[in-house]
Amino acid sequence: xxxxxxxxxxxxxxxxxxxxxxxxxxxxxxxxxxxxxxxxxxxxxxxxxxxxxxxxxxxxxxxxxxxxxxxxxxxxxxxxxxxxxxxxxxxxxxxxxxxxxxxxxxxxxxxxxxxxxxxxxxxxxxxxxxxxxxxxxxxxxxxxxxxxxxxxxxxxxxxxxxxxxxxxxxxxxxxxxxxxxxxxxxxxxxxxxxxxxxxxxxxxxxxxxxxxxxxxxxxxxxxxxxxxxxxxxxxxxxxxxxxxxxxxxxxxxxxxxxxxxxxxxxxxxxxxxxxxxxxxxxxxxxxxxxxxxxxxxxxxxxxxxxxxxxxxxxxxxxxxxxxxxxxxxxxxxxxxxxxxxxxxxxxxxxxxxx
Amino acid sequence: xxxxxxxxxxxxxxxxxxxxxxxxxxxxxxxxxxxxxxxxxxxxxxxxxxxxxxxxxxxxxxxxxxxxxxxxxxxxxxxxxxxxxxxxxxxxxxxxxxxxxxxxxxxxxxxxxxxxxxxxxxxxxxxxxxxxxxxxxxxxxxxxxxxxxxxxxxxxxxxxxxxxxxxxxxxxxxxxxxxxxxxxxxxxxxxxxxxxxxxxxxxxxxxxxxxxxxxxxxxxxxxxxxxxxxxxxxxxxxxxxxxxxxxxxxxxxxxxxxxxxxxxxxxxxxxxxxxxxxxxxxxxxxxxxxxxxxxxxxxxxxxxxxxxxxxxxxxxxxxxxxxxxxxxxxxxxxxxxxxxxxxxxxxxxxxxxxxxxxxxxxx
Numbered sequence: 080x081x082x083x084x085x086x087x088x089x090x091x092x093x094x095x096x097x098x099x100x101x102x103x104x105x106x107x108x109x110x111x112x113x114x115x116x117x118x119x120x121x122x123x124x125x126x127x128x129x130x131x132x133x134x135x136x137x138x139x140x141x142x143x144x145x146x147x148x149x150x151x152x153x154x155x156x157x158x159x160x161x162x163x164x165x166x167x168x169x170x171x172x173x174x175x176x177x178x179x180x181x182x183x184x185x186x187x188x189x190x191x192x193x194x195x196x197x198x199x200x201x202x203x204x205x206x207x208x209x210x211x212x213x214x215x216x217x218x219x220x221x222x223x224x225x226x227x228x229x230x231x232x233x234x235x236x237x238x239x240x241x242x243x244x245x246x247x248x249x250x251x252x253x254x255x256x257x258x259x260x261x262x263x264x265x266x267x268x269x270x271x272x273x274x275x276x277x278x279x280x281x282x283x284x285x286x287x288x289x290x291x292x293x294x295x296x297x298x299x300x301x302x303x304x305x306x307x308x309x310x311x312x313x314x315x316x317x318x319x320x321x322x323x324x325x326x327x328x329x330x331x332x333x334x335x336x337x338x339x340x341x342x343x344x345x346x347x348x349x350x351x352x353x354x355x356x357x358x359x360x361x362x363x364x365x366x367x368x369x370x371x372x373x374x375x376x377x378x379x380x381x382x383x384x385x386x387x388x389x390x391x392x393x394x395x396x397x398x399x400x401x402x403x404x405x406x407x408x409x410x411x412x413x414x415x416x417x418x419x420x421x422x423x424x425x426x427x428x429x430x431x432x433x
Numbered sequence: 434x435x436x437x438x439x440x441x442x443x444x445x446x447x448x449x450x451x452x453x454x455x456x457x458x459x460x461x462x463x464x465x466x467x468x469x470x471x472x473x474x475x476x477x478x479x480x481x482x483x484x485x486x487x488x489x490x491x492x493x494x495x496x497x498x499x500x501x502x503x504x505x506x507x508x509x510x511x512x513x514x515x516x517x518x519x520x521x522x523x524x525x526x527x528x529x530x531x532x533x534x535x536x537x538x539x540x541x542x543x544x545x546x547x548x549x550x551x552x553x554x555x556x557x558x559x560x561x562x563x564x565x566x567x568x569x570x571x572x573x574x575x576x577x578x579x580x581x582x583x584x585x586x587x588x589x590x591x592x593x594x595x596x597x598x599x600x601x602x603x604x605x606x607x608x609x610x611x612x613x614x615x616x617x618x619x620x621x622x623x624x625x626x627x628x629x630x631x632x633x634x635x636x637x638x639x640x641x642x643x644x645x646x647x648x649x650x651x652x653x654x655x656x657x658x659x660x661x662x663x664x665x666x667x668x669x670x671x672x673x674x675x676x677x678x679x680x681x682x683x684x685x686x687x688x689x690x691x692x693x694x695x696x697x698x699x700x701x702x703x704x705x706x707x708x709x710x711x712x713x714x715x716x717x718x719x720x721x722x723x724x725x726x727x728x729x730x731x732x733x734x735x736x737x738x739x740x741x742x743x744x745x746x747x748x749x750x751x752x753x754x755x756x757x758x759x760x761x762x763x764x765x766x767x768x769x770x771x772x773x774x775x776x777x778x779x780x781x782x783x784x785x786x787x788x789x790x791x792x793x794x795x796x
Binding site for chain 1: 601602614619621626628631632646722723767769770779781783784
């Protein structure tokens with residue numbers, strides 16, 4: 080637990096002590112401001128670069144004086160919604176990862192663990208199979224519903240087994256439910272070519288081809304999840320000491336667990352519904368955030384949010400530029416960058432066993 | 434997961450006289466032997482029934498007669514050329530996956546570890562999907578490279594991925610937990626590559642790749658069976674021979690070294706065997722889900738041993754895969770690939786384990 084606000088210097092402490100105590104808090108606020116700048120830069124890059132080449136000056140023109148030329152259509156109609164979507168997805172996954180790792184006290188916990196992606200995927204496939212068409216406006220609601228149902232199933236199994244939503248059986252139940260749902264997905268996908276076509280595009284995780292309706296559908300869930308995560312931050316610091324210690328500090332552990340799990344579920348469901356299962360953001364981002372702002376969740380959560388946004392937008396821009404005629408989906412770019420990072424983390428430290 | 438649920442059942446209370454054959458020492462366990470004999474009988478019955486069921490139904494007597502050289506020409510054609518390769522492939526895939534799962538779970542002392550965590554399956558999948566998608570003529574150079582076909586590409590992918598995981602996991606020796614983590618990292622990169630190939634593929638190639646990725650016996654034939662049979666005939670006896678060393682490694686690293694086990698060489702042997710067995714099975718039938726995970730746990734419980742018994746795991750695996758293939762062919766109107774059936778059976782079993790035996794898994 081570290082001091083956040085700079086305390087007023089008192090005669091008893093003296094200037095030097097006050098400065099030292101003020102230091103870390105200020106430094107971390109400075110870091111957060113630096114991250115805001117990083118987000119702004121990646122957002123600008125996301126608006127400026129793309130597979131359709133638009134000159135910088137034309138981008139500015141299209142932003143300031145929208146006309147009915149091609150540049151305006153690309154910038155206002157495609158790139159700005161896509162950038163906003165990237166911001167929502169990055170914020171959700173970064174924060175979900177930080178809460179997940181805080182709740183499970185496991186540096187390897189990934190938000191996908193609760194069966195969210197498998198549930199959303201099955202719902203999308205069923206949608207295509209039943210209604211015959213892939214429609215992003217409908218998919219987003221199906222994916223949300225599937226994600227929520229799957230995670231509730233995982234929690235119920237865990238609760239039936241152990242009485243509390245403790246982390247280790249949760250991970251196992253998540254793995255089992257995911258495998259079962261994936262099997263049903265495969266079953267449909269093998270029988271229906273259209274479902275396969277929709278599924279293979281959905282499952283890699285992409286920001287392209289989503290319209291403004293998708294954003295407005297998921298934003299309420301994302302906001303609710305973010306609010307719960309910020310409310311959970313003090314409790315996460317206490318839970319980090321272990322459930323028993325947290326309880327003796329006056330923490331209501333059950334409420335803290337439920338808040339955290341609800342937050343993770345809402346955030347992951349929102350992100351997965353919007354962009355498909357984008358991996359590795361939730362896993363990698365909290366590690367980066369912890370390295371620069373430390374373990375206190377009051378800083379860790381905002382920092383994870385900002386780093387998540389910057390990472391998703393950055394990876395999306397990279398994917399647009401390296402793909403040549405097509406583009407490489409953001410989920411693939413992130414997995415290819417995140418995998419080696421994960422291996423490096425696993426090699427360097429002796430990690431807590433799951 | 435951090436502790437050793439495999440060993441929770443405790444040591445045998447009254448050690449009996451054992452049988453020693455060369456380097457292999459076996460304790461005299463009547464229950465294990467009885468269960469093993471029953472599993473062998475069940476596997477043989479399923480094999481015969483599996484050969485008999487199809488568009489032309491044959492009675493078990495017909496099947497046995499055809500197998501031993503009798504019966505009509507038509508019956509011998511159906512049994513020996515059409516159905517036996519598929520049934521034997523299923524039997525061997527179950528056998529080697531069961532054994533590979535038992536080896537991995539014992540060596541990591543973790544009931545959730547399967548050969549997949551060493552990157553074998555994701556590597557094989559990336560290789561096979563690359564062969565299907567890139568070999569289809571889209572890229573001319575790779576057609577040449579991947580001309581060996583899906584099994585070769587899958588085997589190469591599996592072995593390269595496993596070597597990568599082992600190499601990256603090495604820091605003055607390998608340690609099972611670090612190996613699992615490195616496996617997760619390498620596996621997700623390979624999975625991303627597989628997904629990318631699927632997105633870029635023609636829809637017909639994507640369909641073909643999806644069928645392969647689920648795990649199916651429908652492509653089994655004599656040529657695809659021989660490599661699996663060759664690998665199994667060498668690696669299965671070797672796996673059974675590691676049994677004593679595996680037992681010692683259960684005592685913990687220090688004790689195992691203290692009683693004379695070369696722990697790193699033992700690990701390399703066990704990992705190599707698990708990788709080779711899994712790669713052979715995946716090359717023949719694709720990644721059949723959940724067998725390597727579920728089977729050792731079932732074998733452990735029915736035999737009431739302290740760790741998954743290797744021979745029994747193999748036989749239970751054979752029975753499971755043959756039964757799953759039989760169900761996939763008969764219960765539904767179309768043909769459901771065997772990998773889906775094993776997952777649909779295996780995942781609820783894991784959930785049941787979680788609800789009923791949580792203490793063993795959490796401990």
